[in-house]
Amino acid sequence: MQCDYFDAGACASCTWMGRAYADQVADKQRHVEQLLAPALAGRPPVAWLPPATGPEEGFRNKAKMVVAGTVEAPALGILGAGGRGIDLRHCGLHEPGLHDALPVLAEHVVRARLAPYDVGSRRGELKHLLVTRSPDGELMVRWVLRSTEPEARLRKHLGWLLERLPVAVASINVQPEHKAVLEGEREIVLTEQATLAMRLDVGVDVGVDVGDGLRLHLRPQSFFQTNTTVATVLYEQARAWVAETAPASVWDLYSGVGGFALALAGPGRSVTGVEIAPEAVVSAQLSAAEAGLDRARFVAADATAWALEQPRAAHPDLVVVNPPRRGIGPALTGWLESSGVREVLYSSCNATSLARDLAALASYDVEAARLLDMFPQTTHHEVLVRLRRP
């Protein structure tokens, strides 16, 4: 992939920009296998499936733009040296629909007089623009503001925006503190609709039929996998493995909006998702109700604390874990080791913490694994691992 921003030295976020894509994937596979090797030594060999890839550009379903510059000429992108805004609205990683939306959103910033926040002087209101695009082409647009001062102007000019872009959900996120966090706790939804429907064609790639696919509701403040194409393969792969052993009960720990839980739900199987972000839990509950899955439930809790509290008789046949970069840690690996859980699927975005957790899960064989290239042009990786008690 070629990128003008990278070539001009304006953005260095994609450290592998310009490298042949096949080499990137081969390198990631080697790197992940190397990181996992010490944890796998002395265990039966792992069956590595071919890496899953999608488009090498235009794959990001979410744009996270810092807003800088002036109200007449806002810059949407990143902050450079000295807090200066660098405009990256034509970033080639974004899906084409986001690409088309960002200039219109920049024009809307000018119309609604949303003064960009200046980190140096601590003046201005608009900190970030967060835009997610659904596979059906609808958008969720969130303005991260320092205060609600611009709310009336935003509401006044919302009609202009809705006439030009397929915005399904628009919201204000209030982040009053002067610190480098993406968003705050308070959300004010401006549209009638509060969820973006992410419809995934789960079932296509590995031949598992789920009818019309998976419809995941996404509310503001909920995590969603960055790359819709590769996320679809991730959930499909989990379904294919789970279909082989047909567990009667599944827990999806770190469930987000319920991607794994809902992909694995089905007749005769109970699924429980556990997730710390309440908005994501509400999203998952909505998706389950819409799909008529009365044996799928979602709990807002810390995954480890919740698992440790459950009586042994309630332990499921299979557990999915998909934690943040820090991994699941000793308390949860210790609980799995002493539990009656026969099978674990571990989806990780950090092979270093995965290696540490696998080493602690000594009672399980690591039967199979698959690299999923969710983040082309960067060294980041996603890996799905299947563990089973011998």
Ligand SMILES: C[S@@+](CC[C@H](N)C(=O)[O-])C[C@H]1O[C@@H](n2cnc3c(N)ncnc32)[C@H](O)[C@@H]1O
């Ligand atoms: C990598 S995301 C995975 C989400 C989901 N499995 C999916 O496929 O989209 C990790 C999720 O863990 C949640 N999380 C973080 N810390 C947690 C904790 N202590 N207990 C439960 N969930 C947590 C985050 O809010 C986030 O939704």
